[in-house]
Amino acid sequence: MTNPNHLILPSCLGFAETLAVLKQAFAAKQITLFAEIPHSALAAEHGLPLAPASLLIVGHPAKGTPLMQADLLLAAELPLKVLVYEQNGRVQVLYRRVLPLVAGRGLDAAETAAGQIDAATGALIAAALESVSG
Template sequence: MCEEPNAFGIDKIASAYDFSETIARLSAAIQSKGATIFAQIDHQAQAQQYQLQLTPMQLLIFGHPKIGTALMNSAASTGLDLPLKALVQQDCHAQVWVYLNQPDYLQLRHGFDDELLSPLRGLHTLLSHSIQ
């Protein structure tokens, strides 16, 4: 499946780089802000273990206690969406995409305080710019 509908609350950003370089650039951007990459899940490799086909797809799971703790203190349910995630996928046309939750969507979903949007927006912008 190469074409997919837009998902509510998710930004789908075209990367100017190949799959590996996109992962590397996102990882560097995340770490440049003192955030930790907790896990990197290779969905394609998992599918291949069961002889299933999947385009290259990896999930970066990351966070920063300073941002996450403030969010969860404001709205405990935010912990359902933390740590933050970036999904990197190469489609059937070899275009690499990065999927990120929209900061405003997270606020709408969890109702956390307005001042907590700024760090999320800043991180979202940093990640977007790192692949363009």
Template structure:
């Protein structure tokens, strides 16, 4: 039987590789919304290098009064286990002021929070990859109007930080 740490590390590595495997610059179509195809994941090319993109995103989140709960370095975890992969960090962020009312309304929505953004680099191109807000709330008891001034603003912030 494999040790739990080995299984956990393999699961994280698989998740990161899956997220990074899609064609860059194109959103992943995964969800249906009112009969139309909806992009559930966005991948935006950053005009900055990997480290600067990570730093800019962390600072922007903090400047907006949100908390960076964790930064998961998938590449470092892979290296610790003798594996190689591209640069890959997931920034986990949010604010209880925005998330708590949503989780009170729909406790299962806690599986979608806090928000996350993946920063990865392949072929010298840095990408910010994140969930679409409408896809995030799909199937929940949460209406878009309840998140358009909170969760949806996180999408706008990510886009702005990596492209301006």
């Protein structure tokens, strides 16, 4: 089932390699990695099984801050979320789009900026994954 709020792209790499490639791609574009939440590793620490899954929280303050200036409540949604996960033997990358979070708030300039962030982030993830697909 597709969700218009998400961009999901397949990776030809393993889970750890996909994480590494994305981190390198974000760093190369000066996108800050604010946090990595290793869901599966944290579950394992408590004896709970979970397929490989890690959430990258990334962003660039110069891009996200104007959205929060337009509506401070967007600070609960930002920075950007990128989930790397393995399901049914396939590694995928899920990017949670920003535009749906901004749409309908009557913030035309913020909607434009959110659309640009989504386009740039989606293209960056796709390019990073394609660069290693050989």
